[in-house]
Amino acid sequence: MYWNEKVETMSHEELIYIQNERLKDMVHRLYYNVPFYRSKFQNLGLEPEDIKGIEDLSKLPFTTKQDLRDNYPYGIFASPLSEIVRIHASSGTTGKPTVVGYTKKDINTWSELSARAFVAADADRNSVIQIAYGYGLFTGGLGLHYGAEKLCASVIPISTGNTQRQIMLMKDLKTSLIACTPSYAIYLADSIKEQGISLEELNLKSGIFGAEPWPENMRKEIEKKLNITAHDIYGLSEVMGPGVAIECNYKCGMHIWEDHFIPEIVDPNTLEPLPYGTLGELVFTTITKEGMPLLRYRTRDLSILYNETCKCGRTHIRMERIKGRSDDMLIIRGVNIFPSQIENALLEIGEVEPHYQLIITRDGTLDNLEIKVEVTEHLFSDKISGLESLQKNIARKMESALQLSAKITLVEPNSIPRFEGKSKRVIDKRNI
């Protein structure tokens, strides 16, 4: 089943034709509307007319998260604010978030792509879809919500948290598709079992899970524990949020909607494009977005592209599940965290050394973050009450900087092991 059969199964030649035309339009639009891109072009001695189609893609400049940060908040927008109807934000590398804006047309496209994702996961207008991704600045909730409504399914916009209520509504309202992070899916499954609810009492058939990495054995576990078929869904706020790519029932990679995005795999060190079938960094060029189109956006996600046609009939290229990152971003309980955000927050607090260590563990299915922080010599010899209030202060600041609660452990000066002068910042014990 398809949501948009004509587009989802169109021939490679047709797709390439569409990409060529859209790319040329996009390049013109960015050159004339976004000073940031115009100066990038000028620095490369590139004119919009030099781009005749996707064979010229590698001539185009890359865009990085740092570029978004340097142009915070609206510098990369290609539409005036009067045309922007929605703003989302994701973690930046330091204090400020990465801001993205969508026009009415962008929201329509996003809804179309989310609807395609739901249908790929066997949903239709008779489905009851429980969206347990966060609604808010995070793109998961609202992004999928609009797609589910477009499909005319019945949507339960429950957002995250309150597992008791999630389970009660799932049972009473006969949810047939659940959308949440894979780790929460396992937590839900375990909680359902603990409550003595049998799977026969539920109407669950499938789920779409993403926003964080999850290995194949986790899919098996979710499918078994919930008796559903589990689909991987990928996306990122900068490009479009969920709806960039989804697995079909053959689960041999996620189809990237190539009528809207041109993917590439590049070597993260040399930035040279790599052939299909090779592991490298995923890069996206958006070819229809109006609000904040991006040329060759470096996702920092490591994956592989496969261009052989899939048995499902969809012709759009497939990406392998995310294999890791080419930077130090961590995803903890579905929240993206950069160690530099923690460093920044600590520097603002003072009284502590900028030496810290992040210890991430998985307790059953949920992630825990412990931040060990070295305090100054002077403070360490201070009264216990002083240390306690510092610890509380750090915990509060971290929660507001990261949008995630962390256990704060204050440690003696010089107690975090140093390697070549630097402390080992991250100890990830989750094994994913």
Ligand code: DLL
């Ligand atoms: O996580 C969008 C999303 C929402 C995707 C709901 C899927 C479902 P950001 O918060 O901007 O957007 O985080 C994007 O999350 O660069 C990846 O590192 C990671 N990520 C997203 N989906 C997957 C996935 C949303 N299926 C960052 N597998 C991306 C592994 C994923 N990592």
